[in-house]
Amino acid sequence: MSEIAVQVDNLSKRYTIGARREKYATLRDRLVSGASRLFGRGTGPEADATNAMWALKDVSFSVKQGEVVGIIGRNGAGKSTLLKLLSRITAPTHGRIEITGRVSSLLEVGTGFHAELTGRENVYLNGTILGMKRAEVTEKFDEIVAFAGVEQFIDTPVKRYSSGMYLRLAFAVAAHLQPEILIVDEVLAVGDADFQKKCLGKMEGVADQGRTIFFVSHNMQAITRLCKRVIYLEDGQLRHDGSPHDVVKTYLHSGLGTMAVREWLDPVKAPSSRAARLWAVRVRNEEGQYTDQIDIRKPVGIEIEYEVLQPGRKFRGAIDVCNEEAVLLFVALEADPEWRGRIRPPGRYRSIAWIPGNYLAEGTMIVNVSLDTVEPLDYLFKVRQAVAFHVVDTTDGDSARGNYAGSFPGVVRPLLKWTNEQDLSNTQERQSVSGPT
Amino acid sequence: MDMAQSESIINSPTQKIIIEEKRSGLLRVDWAELWEYRELLYTLVEREIKVRYKQTAIGVSWVLLQPLIAMLIFTAIFGRMAKMPSDGIWYPAFILTALLPWGYFSQAITRSGTSLVSSANLVTKVYFPRMLLPLSAIVSPLIDSLLSMGLLFGLLMYAGIPLTWKVITLPAFILIAMLTATGVGLFVSATNVKYRDVGHAIPFVVQIWMFVSPIVYPVSLVPERWKLLYSLNPMVGVIDGFRWALLGKSAPDPFMMGLSLIMVLVVLIGGIVYFRQMEREFADII
Numbered sequence: 001m002s003e004i005a006v007q008v009d010n011l012s013k014r015y016t017i018g019a020r021r022e023k024y025a026t027l028r029d030r031l032v033s034g035a036s037r038l039f040g041r042g043t044g045p046e047a048d049a050t051n052a053m054w055a056l057k058d059v060s061f062s063v064k065q066g067e068v069v070g071i072i073g074r075n076g077a078g079k080s081t082l083l084k085l086l087s088r089i090t091a092p093t094h095g096r097i098e099i100t101g102r103v104s105s106l107l108e109v110g111t112g113f114h115a116e117l118t119g120r121e122n123v124y125l126n127g128t129i130l131g132m133k134r135a136e137v138t139e140k141f142d143e144i145v146a147f148a149g150v151e152q153f154i155d156t157p158v159k160r161y162s163s164g165m166y167l168r169l170a171f172a173v174a175a176h177l178q179p180e181i182l183i184v185d186e187v188l189a190v191g192d193a194d195f196q197k198k199c200l201g202k203m204e205g206v207a208d209q210g211r212t213i214f215f216v217s218h219n220m221q222a223i224t225r226l227c228k229r230v231i232y233l234e235d236g237q238l239r240h241d242g243s244p245h246d247v248v249k250t251y252l253h254s255g256l257g258t259m260a261v262r263e264w265l266d267p268v269k270a271p272s273s274r275a276a277r278l279w280a281v282r283v284r285n286e287e288g289q290y291t292d293q294i295d296i297r298k299p300v301g302i303e304i305e306y307e308v309l310q311p312g313r314k315f316r317g318a319i320d321v322c323n324e325e326a327v328l329l330f331v332a333l334e335a336d337p338e339w340r341g342r343i344r345p346p347g348r349y350r351s352i353a354w355i356p357g358n359y360l361a362e363g364t365m366i367v368n369v370s371l372d373t374v375e376p377l378d379y380l381f382k383v384r385q386a387v388a389f390h391v392v393d394t395t396d397g398d399s400a401r402g403n404y405a406g407s408f409p410g411v412v413r414p415l416l417k418w419t420n421e422q423d424l425s426n427t428q429e430r431q432s433v434s435g436p437t
Numbered sequence: 438m439d440m441a442q443s444e445s446i447i448n449s450p451t452q453k454i455i456i457e458e459k460r461s462g463l464l465r466v467d468w469a470e471l472w473e474y475r476e477l478l479y480t481l482v483e484r485e486i487k488v489r490y491k492q493t494a495i496g497v498s499w500v501l502l503q504p505l506i507a508m509l510i511f512t513a514i515f516g517r518m519a520k521m522p523s524d525g526i527w528y529p530a531f532i533l534t535a536l537l538p539w540g541y542f543s544q545a546i547t548r549s550g551t552s553l554v555s556s557a558n559l560v561t562k563v564y565f566p567r568m569l570l571p572l573s574a575i576v577s578p579l580i581d582s583l584l585s586m587g588l589l590f591g592l593l594m595y596a597g598i599p600l601t602w603k604v605i606t607l608p609a610f611i612l613i614a615m616l617t618a619t620g621v622g623l624f625v626s627a628t629n630v631k632y633r634d635v636g637h638a639i640p641f642v643v644q645i646w647m648f649v650s651p652i653v654y655p656v657s658l659v660p661e662r663w664k665l666l667y668s669l670n671p672m673v674g675v676i677d678g679f680r681w682a683l684l685g686k687s688a689p690d691p692f693m694m695g696l697s698l699i700m701v702l703v704v705l706i707g708g709i710v711y712f713r714q715m716e717r718e719f720a721d722i723i
Contacts, residue, residue: 015721084720087564088454088564089562089563089564089720090721091456091717092457094458096456096457097454097456098454098455098456099455099456100452100454101452102452103454103564105563105564107562108558108562111559111563112558112559114484116487116488116491116492117487125483128477128479128480129559129565130563133476134479
């Protein structure tokens with residue numbers, strides 16, 4: 001079991017930006033230069049490096065047989081490029097990959113599905129495209145159809161399927177692949193919550209059979225649940241490689257230079273002014289634990305610890321919360337009735353701003369912290385990106401998304417109070433209003 | 438999970454794949470891999486055939502109707518109005534004998550030429566030998582053509598033209614047409630990935646090619662001094678071969694036939710080399 005399944009050495013991939021839109025003079029010129037390149041003369045692709053961009057640069061790692069490896073990183077970090085290289089869809093610019101075993105890649109569900117063909121025909125089509133033998137598909141056919149729950153419609157063209165049925169059938173085929181190495185892009189983000197759970201369960205089953213799996217996801221819960229090891233890519237480079245817990249934590253903090261707990265023990269480096277000095281900013285949950293993972297339903301506290309140095313002043317803390325797209329969600333000024341407008345004598349203070357549960361959207365939240373004095377108004381310091389935390393939505397059905405499992409837009413996600421009433425007022429009465437006119 | 442599955446994993450021969458930037462020899466096609474993927478070729482051909490006549494009222498009848506209508510039009514225009522010579526053969530039989538291999542050939546290069554682009558979603562999402570896409574488009578119109586052969590045999594019976602032993606040579610001529618189409622299809626499909634201009638140009642090329650092939654006229658109409666150049670077109674040998682095998686026309690000139698064959702090889706090898714050269718970029722630029 002400890003044999004190397006995938007060995008990646010100094011893997012790099014360069015894309016020429018806008019290659020398709022580049023101003024090539026004429027097709028004839030291109031053919032001429034292409035022909036000279038074909039015969040070994042001419043400049044070759046190395047020459048025009050000006051508008052090139054490295055999607056992946058010098059990435060090396062090795063994966064043992066049976067390892068389940070999560071790949072994380074922001075959009076554009078090179079995750080998809082890595083998967084495409086591993087699955088041989090595209091070729092590396094430099095470097096080398098050595099793969100031992102049969103590979104199947106699942107970068108999309110339903111690759112090759114044809115709307116005009118029936119469910120049955122598409123199962124065979126998709127299965128063989130993904131690398132199964134026809135006999136294998138036949139053997140697993142009933143299981144696939146049952147998993148998707150489309151028995152009644154299996155001989156209906158898939159263009160008549162609902163989108164849910166279509167996705168279920170497509171995933172069912174993929175879920176029954178039996179490769180030694182499975183490469184999966186973010187495909188679990190489809191279907192309803194029940195089906196997602198089923199898929200995740202199926203993936204765990206595959207992992208338990210000792211197969212090597214590469215799994216890309218933005219869903220950190222799925223990553224930590226499935227993977228024993230996580231690779232974190234940033235700007236095309238391997239930034240971190242280790243246990244899911246450590247890497248996911250680094251991922252959530254880095255790139256922003258922030259974390260759930262930020263402390264300034266060295267007074268020289270601490271944000272300060274003559275009036276006050278900052279000691280720490282922390283993200284805490286209801287139970288008082290410092291954490292970067294916040295359940296969307298639970299309140300989250302932003303704790304500002306500072307020391308008042310100058311007597312006789314009225315202080316006011318403030319936070320701004322931004323999401324990962326740097327959209328400012330809100331600004332909150334300290335509003336504690338007990339301390340408002342009261343002079344704070346020198347000493348240590350801790351101000352906590354509680355953001356209610358069922359208010360923020362899921363994703364990474366970045367908090368800027370500042371401290372002012374009022375009367376006279378004086379800005380003491382502001383720390384940008386002081387802390388960051390991750391809001392995790394739930395599929396339990398009691399958050400704002402209810403049972404809806406799809407992509408959920410919006411910068412906030414409040415759980416509103418909805419009321420319904422059935423209009424039982426006399427329908428005749430209404431007719432009598434509109435009737436005579 | 439059940440034992441059978443885990444066993445099959447252990448027992449399957451472990452293959453080693455090495456991916457690197459260096460190109461292996463241009464002509465070194467991984468034949469073993471192509472063979473390994475033969476079921477996918479079969480599936481792709483099946484898909485194309487099944488999809489082709491879905492949601493049509495008369496379905497597969499189009500396979501017969503298309504050459505039949507073409508034959509009637511060509512007979513009316515070239516046979517009756519233009520009084521085109523046909524080596525003394527009844528014009529409908531003369532033209533249909535050429536229209537079948539030509540119909541196959543034009544379908545094969547048109548479909549294979551656009552095969553990669555029209556299956557871009559496959560190319561960017563899953564690995565398989567890319568050559569399978571143009572190849573499947575070379576194979577699938579063959580099925581149509583075999584069906585429409587029935588029409589030709591019917592017409593020959595009606596005209597009282599007897600079948601001879603020569604009919605067994607037909608597969609050889611079909612093979613020449615297939616190999617030519619493969620070479621052209623590989624070249625065109627690979628170029629079309631980068632320059633969609635090619636897709637627009639295909640219909641014109643096919644039309645011009647049709648008129649430099651002996652379809653509406655006999656080879657005997659070509660002036661002697663142009664014959665050599667003329668025979669560089671492999672379809673000349675194919676069509677002439679069909680007429681020889683089915684209509685009892687004089688045998689094709691062996692020298693010209695040989696020239697055609699050399700051209701087929703040149704086109705085929707050129708197509709493979711070019712395709713191999715371009716293949717690595719497909720997913721990035723398609």
